[in-house]
């Protein structure tokens with residue numbers, strides 16, 4: 007092959023016979039022949055039939071390191087290293103077989119043994135030559151080092167290519183194995199589906215999730231395991247993938263377990279494509295989030311519901327309210343917020359214990375649920391307060407009806423721990439139509455209306471009006487100022503005489519607090535005392551009243567022939583009465599002032615006494631030991647039952663002025679007055695009639711046998727300086743109506759109006 011490159015050249019000067027053998031005159035080669043021989047890039051030698059070199063060219067000299075003279079006469083075999091001598095010998099033997107039988111031949115992968123013993127990579131081409139009847143061999147030797155280097159390089163590259171192909175194949179096998187492992191042992195469910203969602207393969211995790219065997223899943227449409235209500239979600243995801251809108255989708259859906267359970271799954275589905283980008287199938291990975299979701303649902307429920315009653319809490323209520331508010335605006339209808347508060351719940355808690363109180367709240371919640379509409383929201387606002395959100399109302403009158411329905415759940419008594427309990431509640435109602443700016447004010451408005459309901463006597467609901475808010479603002483300002491009033495000496499105690507209705511002698515005084523406001527004038531106590539009761543301020547006011555009254559009374563002299571000076575009665579608010587320090591405070595005041603305990607009486611209202619009967623009984627017992635009596639004030643306005651009265655056994659009851667001087671004289675009130683006076687007599691209690699304004703009222707009370715009374719007919723509450731005057735008069739009421747002091751309280755109604763004018 008390599009030799010053929012030379013043939014055209016050789017053929018220029020070599021004649022060949024019919025069999026292709028070169029036939030020429032070797033002895034006398036033309037000049038051009040010798041010349042050509044020398045310029046050939048390969049070494050050339052003429053070898054005789056014994057293998058002896060007869061002629062060599064210059065190139066062979068350079069290649070072999072032998073001088074030309076050394077080459078001539080040398081056996082060609084000495085240029086062949088021993089390790090590859092077999093090859094050339096064989097070749098030579100073939101050559102020896104005779105020209106007619108041989109084709110031109112040669113070899114590659116041979117080495118030339120150079121003079122210095124080094125080897126040179128060569129290729130040879132041998133051509134037989136018959137010259138003068140003798141057989142010669144023309145040996146052409148090409149230095150193959152460069153070519154071999156190139157070929158070595160090529161084969162290295164080829165080897166590398168093969169190696170890298172092998173490595174790639176191994177990597178492929180490895181990655182396939184890795185992939186298989188990742189697929190089979192993945193914690194997530196893995197599914198391969200065809201382009202129509204038919205299942206091609208699934209892993210164990212997926213089978214376990216659904217409770218089906220591999221055979222039950224493979225071949226089915228994957229959506230057949232999806233919850234019927236969520237198939238739309240899966241189909242939409244599939245549509246987005248197949249339409250090319252996305253290449254990967256994630257969604258959450260429910261599947262059906264083989265046992266019928268619903269399981270929540272987080273699904274990721276993506277396209278698997280071949281090298282050309284054509285979609286082959288879909289890979290779905292699935293995570294079971296059932297427990298996660300249940301937990302988060304539980305947490306969400308906890309965050310939005312009251313733990314005791316399970317009702318919505320404030321957060322959820324406000325969310326619903328904001329939505330309802332927007333809906334009312336859109337649909338041009340109304341809604342209502344009803345804030346309900348159990349009256350005197352503290353007493354319930356005190357007598358039943360907190361656990362009992364909790365049971366009661368739960369029982370109430372269940373009743374409220376029964377009268378709630380599904381579209382409405384019921385919420386425990388905290389403590390004993392409940393909120394109700396009514397939607398889709400057409401008129402404020404409907405809100406009124408809803409409030410009645412809500413409060414109506416208390417019509418029936420509760421039965422708890424073997425006892426029957428009557429509960430009452432008040433409610434503030436605010437109607438909205440979505441046209442105000444801020445829905446968040448609705449709760450404040452409901453609170454304002456609730457306050458109004460409590461103020462109006464509890465056990466009722468009141469519809470919010472804007473004037474109520476003005477009053478609330480004024481009230482707030484008043485509370486701020488009340489705190490200052492104590493320090494700046496604006497508060498003082500006035501005293502209203504309590505008179506023996508037969509002798510008209512002053513037997514005692516009721517201490518009543520007054521607030522001389524620098525701008526508002528005289529603020530009546532039934533305006534500021536309830537405000538103070540809502541904060542710790544009431545303790546400061548109460549301490550002030552007690553301290554002042556006890557100190558003042560200690561200085562009083564007996565009137566006329568009386569053995570001892572008049573007593574003083576001091577009003578106590580609920581919180582004050584149930585203050586654990588009350589008895590010791592009173593003890594301290596009495597000993598500091600020197601006032602005899604029997605000259606001090608404490609007035610509490612029926613509701614204060616009955617809110618916690620056990621607690622009241624205990625306080626009364628302690629005060630009794632001290633020698634201090636209790637007066638049950640405003641008797642007849644509360645809801646005391648006869649059994650409680652027998653239990654508490656107060657020494658004195660004060661008939662509320664609504665029975666003594668009713669705005670409208672009624673047969674019913676007259677009968678009640680008669681009944682209360684006779685009850686007091688029968689239970690051996692002293693009866694004081696409040697608010698006697700006319701001689702007729704006085705005459706009637708005397709006729710009924712009522713012993714004591716107080717009222718404008720005798721004297722309003724007067725400042726302490728005027729008490730001295732009354733005491734000095736000796737017998738203020740004897741035989742004549744006592745002259746009214748100069749500093750008369752204005753009638754309470756006018757007072758209140760003035761106080762609230764801001």
Ligand code: C2E
Pocket residue numbers: 502517518519530531532535548551577578579609639640663696697698699716717718719722723754
């Ligand atoms: P209360 O204890 O029932 O006091 C009687 C109220 O009737 C007093 O009103 C008195 O001025 C008023 N009154 C007396 N005679 C007549 C009359 O003939 N006609 C009319 N219409 N009213 C008469 P006041 O002083 O305005 O006190 C109102 C309420 O404020 C008291 O009712 C009492 O519950 C509370 N209060 C007054 N001072 C104190 C106090 O120092 N501490 C506490 N906790 N409450 C007080």
Ligand code: MG
Pocket residue numbers: 516577609639
């Ligand atoms: Mg009183």
Ligand code: MG
Pocket residue numbers: 639640660662696
């Ligand atoms: Mg009273």
